[in-house]
Amino acid sequence: MKNESNQDRREFLRNSGLLTGGAILSSLPFGANAADQPNRGYHFSVNDTIKVALIGCGGRGTGAAQQALSTKQNVKIVALADAYRDRLDGAYKALTERGLKAADGSPKVDVPEDHKFVGFDAYKQAMALADVVILATPPGFRPSHFEEAVRQSKQVFMEKPVATDAPGIRRVLAAAEEAKKKKLNVVVGLQRRYQPSYRDMIKRIHDGALGEIVGGQVYWVSGGVWQKPRQPNQTEMDYQMRNWYYFNWLCGDHINEQHVHNIDVANWVKNSYPVSCQGTGGRQVRTGKDYGEIFDHHIVDFVYADGTTINSQCRHYEGTYSRVDEMFLGTKGKIEGMEKKSSALMGYNGQPMYTHDAKADGNPYQIEHDELFDAIAKGQYKFADAERVAKSTMTAIMGRMATYSGKVVKWDEALNSQIDLFPTTLAWDAMPKSLPDANGLYQIAVPGKTITV
Numbered sequence: 001m002k003n004e005s006n007q008d009r010r011e012f013l014r015n016s017g018l019l020t021g022g023a024i025l026s027s028l029p030f031g032a033n034a035a036d037q038p039n040r041g042y043h044f045s046v047n048d049t050i051k052v053a054l055i056g057c058g059g060r061g062t063g064a065a066q067q068a069l070s071t072k073q074n075v076k077i078v079a080l081a082d083a084y085r086d087r088l089d090g091a092y093k094a095l096t097e098r099g100l101k102a103a104d105g106s107p108k109v110d111v112p113e114d115h116k117f118v119g120f121d122a123y124k125q126a127m128a129l130a131d132v133v134i135l136a137t138p139p140g141f142r143p144s145h146f147e148e149a150v151r152q153s154k155q156v157f158m159e160k161p162v163a164t165d166a167p168g169i170r171r172v173l174a175a176a177e178e179a180k181k182k183k184l185n186v187v188v189g190l191q192r193r194y195q196p197s198y199r200d201m202i203k204r205i206h207d208g209a210l211g212e213i214v215g216g217q218v219y220w221v222s223g224g225v226w227q228k229p230r231q232p233n234q235t236e237m238d239y240q241m242r243n244w245y246y247f248n249w250l251c252g253d254h255i256n257e258q259h260v261h262n263i264d265v266a267n268w269v270k271n272s273y274p275v276s277c278q279g280t281g282g283r284q285v286r287t288g289k290d291y292g293e294i295f296d297h298h299i300v301d302f303v304y305a306d307g308t309t310i311n312s313q314c315r316h317y318e319g320t321y322s323r324v325d326e327m328f329l330g331t332k333g334k335i336e337g338m339e340k341k342s343s344a345l346m347g348y349n350g351q352p353m354y355t356h357d358a359k360a361d362g363n364p365y366q367i368e369h370d371e372l373f374d375a376i377a378k379g380q381y382k383f384a385d386a387e388r389v390a391k392s393t394m395t396a397i398m399g400r401m402a403t404y405s406g407k408v409v410k411w412d413e414a415l416n417s418q419i420d421l422f423p424t425t426l427a428w429d430a431m432p433k434s435l436p437d438a439n440g441l442y443q444i445a446v447p448g449k450t451i452t453v
Contacts, residue, residue, distance in 0.1 A: 012347060058346055076102065076107075077095060155186075158188055164229065172386060189365075228242050277408070280298075
């Protein structure tokens, strides 16, 4: 890089607290801006290496780390953290087996044993070694991890969703405000926001190509995901952590963990968030104790301030019709299939008004990392995804509240809910709040009886 570019990066790192000597002291209070602090715990020498810590070493975290390494910048993975050693070791093996090298010939995955951290507090130590953190644990941990990343003044890539309950959403919203004040880039893995076909089509929708949006449907209907059998002498905390998808404090139900993608597209198209919702759901197919406490289907009507209703459907039934898609109706036409090779804005006469040519489109999972690390390398503050994604996550949580309770749920009451799903204590021998009965069955929400707000 030219000297001028190095100076720009030096100023950016100084103002963001990112200098690679660079751990902000653990005593730095949440909300303090590193640029306003004395030179405590960091220095101002700069090189072009962007150091990354991976927090959460499962499949998606490992994939995100590989995408970070595949950007054009000089990115190095320097620390790994996970609650489980076997997950950490699996990620390390997957990341090193490609043998990626930096321009100077050094390995792009440089994680010595003392940079591998295991346990519930491992994330704090790993973050302290990095400029950028990738947050990819189960979403129940996202609020505390994002708070710590902002407290340490780190640039962030984090996976969706960003919480599992309203108290967690409020924490993320507060941390998002701090990230803006510190000018920390935050990208969240709702990759449709970085997919060229969605960007193109939704810009045209916002420019009036379909007229006024008067309705729509969003879908994630599929066969469901993995499940891991209970092991002899396994603690309840360990069992729920290994099967995190089936417990609301960790996952938030699949309307939150998975369907948030499509719900976010609805909010994007409407350029707003619902004011209320009502819905129905339950367990019809995945009814056994192996499926924890979540529903296997949710159907929700989200109502926006202008009266528009977007219908949301998600389910986990094996051997049934699958659809992951969004469809919207306007006064001039409609659109569906924005993920397809060539999606089209269609007139009600059956003729396309515009067709997106996706031949040159890149991989959106890669694009979100390409754009984040390009901004970091150039010393630019460009991305502030956290608030938007927190509100789309809250939309999904509000939908769960409606299907679990059978009630109409309003945005303000949902966001201000005091129901905290997170365990009081995090330890392998501690008990989560949801526990099985003598038959190994967990309490399932009953519409009309369950209180969710």
